[in-house]
Amino acid sequence: MKKVMILCAAVLFSQAVAAETYQDAFNKARAMYGKGHEFQWQGKTYQTLHEEEIEADVDATEANAKALLEKAVAANKKVADVGFEWKLTGGLLKQSAQAIDAGDYRKALDLAAQAKYHARIGFAQYGYAQANWIKAVPQ
Amino acid sequence: MRIITGLVTVGMLSLGLPLQAADSGFNLETVNPEADRLALQAFYKKRYPDVKIEDYVNGIYALDAESHEQWQEIEEFPPYEFSIEEGEVLFNAPFANGKTYADCFENGGIGIRQNFPYWDKEDGTVKTLEYAINECREDNGDKPLKWGKGDIARISAYMAWTSRDNVFEIQIPQDDSRALQAYLDGKKFFYTKRGQLNLSCANCHLQGSNIRIRADLPGPMLGQVTHWPVFRSKWGNLGTLHRRYAGCHRDSRSKPLKPQAEGFRNLEYFQTYMSNGLVVNGPGARK
Structure with missing residues (x-):
């Protein structure tokens, strides 16, 4: 039972991590704050500018x-x-x-x-x- | 434990389903028009189990009772009626060389709407009815008509009228892979998202059929081409299918192709094949 739960958690977690690309992070910040806002992605700072x-x-x-x-x-x-x-x-x-x-x-x-x-x-x-x-x- | 393992297995398999689906009908080697047609019918049977397949020739009026009622009132005095009569006159009017449209078509152009569009092996292209009408004019020394409305829609309406209740039987010749490629191109066009609103034909007319977009209910893809040309209340006149194609693309903020461009003719080829087995019921009236 525990093994199954761990397997499920691993699958879901790996998908969540893989989903956070730069583009996703940019799109999310841009949608929330508009242009010219600073956001972090993988430890670095970027701006929401196209x-x-x-x-x-x-x-x-x-x-x-x-x-x-x-x-x-x-x-x-x-x-x-x-x-x-x-x-x-x-x-x-x-x-x-x-x-x-x-x-x-x-x-x-x-x-x-x-x-x-x-x-x-x-x-x-x-x-x-x-x-x-x-x-x-x-x- | 077994139950949980089984559920996990099903869940994992379901994650793979979209990829599995992508293996079928994606390229010239795997595309199967008849399988596509049956799958489309199955899609609608599952979604609207009480609607008969043959009723899809009526578009949204097969799915929405209120719209159906309004449409029946319109059909009591069909707005396309005069256009059919005008189309008949135009159809029979001789060209300068004395010939008529009847000389260009099989069976004198009567009762043949269900065979269009077809694959022309010699020219290596899909020919729609309107394309053939203009080709006939040019072959007889006359200028082609404008594609979207006016006389070409009237002539097309008359020819559709003489074909009412004939069953669509679009052929994709086995001995010319270019025909299958044209079908595949049309299929791909239908399912491809375009324009600023990122919409495909399928978004509105497959997944979105009978789901309100503001005040409108998009019609189903199945049977969508059987009733053209159409008198649209919005237009206030009769128009061709390719006029509507262009309008749909503009609505999704995509720059449309020109009417009768190869892409639109292939799209019509695909869509009409999907309606094989349904009857011609053009011209039609729509909102």
């Missing part, structure tokens, strides 16, 4: 805005090529370009960052789908 938010946190210059927009366009092309482009991304890219034309580089950076985030997560979604779509099929 990589695009870090990229957009630069001087609001034309060159920086154009550079981030270019990255966002490339990321969106990558996800579109595999058929996983999100609906709003194209509009965000367009608005970012318009903001550059209007000289509003802060707005352009923020919009490009959003678009790049959409594209990055869309591509991750594609990767997840390749491995997991079958799980929803009735057998």
Whole structure:
């Protein structure tokens, strides 16, 4: 009986430990505290900032805005090529370009960052789908 | 002790079930359309044991009594009725070369809706009814119609009307593995999550069928394609299945394919195969 209990506990504990990846810790902290919050993972301190938010946190210059927009366009092309482009991304890219034309580089950076985030997560979604779509099929 | 050991064993096995399921129908070597179709029917039989399989041609109206009542009232004066008549006129109107649509289709285009979509071996692609209608126009020197609504939906409606109660019998030719690949691609498309809301077709129309999304009840996947084209109250006119596909994708914040793109045609191929054995009941009326 004891052996069985130990076995159950071992299985459950190992799953709980394995579940706490960096991404899980990030997502949990981000969901609870929003962006810019510090959190700990495996003894180190991190911030709840998406990589695009870090990229957009630069001087609001034309060159920086154009550079981030270019990255966002490339990321969106990558996800579109595999058929996983999100609906709003194209509009965000367009608005970012318009903001550059209007000289509003802060707005352009923020919009490009959003678009790049959409594209990055869309591509991750594609990767997840390749491995997991079958799980929803009735057998 | 034995009981506990047995429970643990069952528990451990159940953890492995999703992986085991993933071994079946995942690739060209293992995909089995007939097994998929029967498994889908079994899914709905288990979920709604009192609903007859043949009633799924009525979509959500087979599952929700209140919606069924409203729909029957609509069907007393079907909103697609005039479209069928207009479709008949268009269908019989000759092209500039004197030929008509009847010259392009088997049996003069009458009573053939149940055979679409089909695998065209020569062109190596899935052809839907609307695709074939436009192909017919182009072969006879006319311009193709727009895919989503208007005349193409009317002609399709008339052709569906002449096929009412015919049983769907979609074929996947054994001698051309590309056909099975197209089916598999359609299946994969149906079960794949897309868009900002991270939804697959299956999320709403399999697991989510008859479960409220705000004020709407998504229809079941089984029988979902039998009643197209459809007069949707929301549209206020008749539209094609691919128009609806595009709308569904926009709703989940995914950038949709163009109507009649290969991905959507494969999706229709898969979905229609799943409805083999059910009858044509298009055109239909939906909310």
